[in-house]
Amino acid sequence: MIVWLNGTHGVGKTTTSVLLQRLLPKSRVLDAEKVGETLMDITPGLPEMNNFQHWPPWRPLVVETARHVLDYTGGTLVMPMTVLVEPYWREISRGLAQHDIPVRHFVLHADTETLRRRIADDMVTGPASPFRLRHLEPYAEAARTWLHDEAEVVDTTHLTPAQAAQRIADAVMDGTSTAVSDAPHRGVG
Incomplete structure (x- = not known):
């Protein structure tokens, strides 16, 4: 199984994934x-792009990497990765489904003010990362139009x-498929 953690840059996917991996038996972070x-x-270099996700090889390579790791290790892969382009998500999820790999797709969400504060206070990537700030509106648009659905x-x-991490682990281990949030299903804060 794959537990995919999606959401905008700076919402806490990487930190949450490490904590989640400790809560899920036989899991690894990829x-x-x-x-x-x-x-x-x-x-x-490959043709210039502002995001490696736009390179056509990236998406099938993600699928194949996950498939081969799961074939080798079994268990669960926790995959923290922002994917805001709907056709890219469809390609990845369709590829995983073709290999009979179940995916639990979670979006870590926070309101815009909280995101801006987290980005400004992050000393690992540097305060007010322009890269992360540039992705706030694309995330909001994806959340409104398809991602939260x-x-x-x-x-x-x-x-x-x-x-x-605990909420996600509980949902995965209980096998529940309902939203684990009080956030509006569509739109962002």
Whole structure:
């Protein structure tokens, strides 16, 4: 099984994924961004794009990497990765389904004010990361138009990463498929 943690940059996917992995038996974290980094290391470089997800090889490579890791290790993969382009999500989820890999898709959500504060206070990536700030509106648009309909939304506005991880772990281990949030199903705060 894959537990995919989606949401905008700076919402806490990476932190939550590490905590979630500790709560799910036989699980591992696979960051699909590393697949993108591998593609970025090709020399001479691939055609210039502002996001490695736009490179057609990225999506099937994510599917194949996850499939091979699961074939080798079994268990659960926790995959923190922002995917805001609906056709890209469809391609990935369809590819995983073709290999009979079940996916629990969660979106970590926080209202815009909380996101801006978290981004400003993040000392790991640097305060007020322009990259993260640029993705707030694309996330809001994806949330309004398709993303919140495709996933279980976990409103992290008033949750610590540990609390968010626990809610997701409980939902996965209980097998419940209902939203684990009081957030509006469509739209963003």
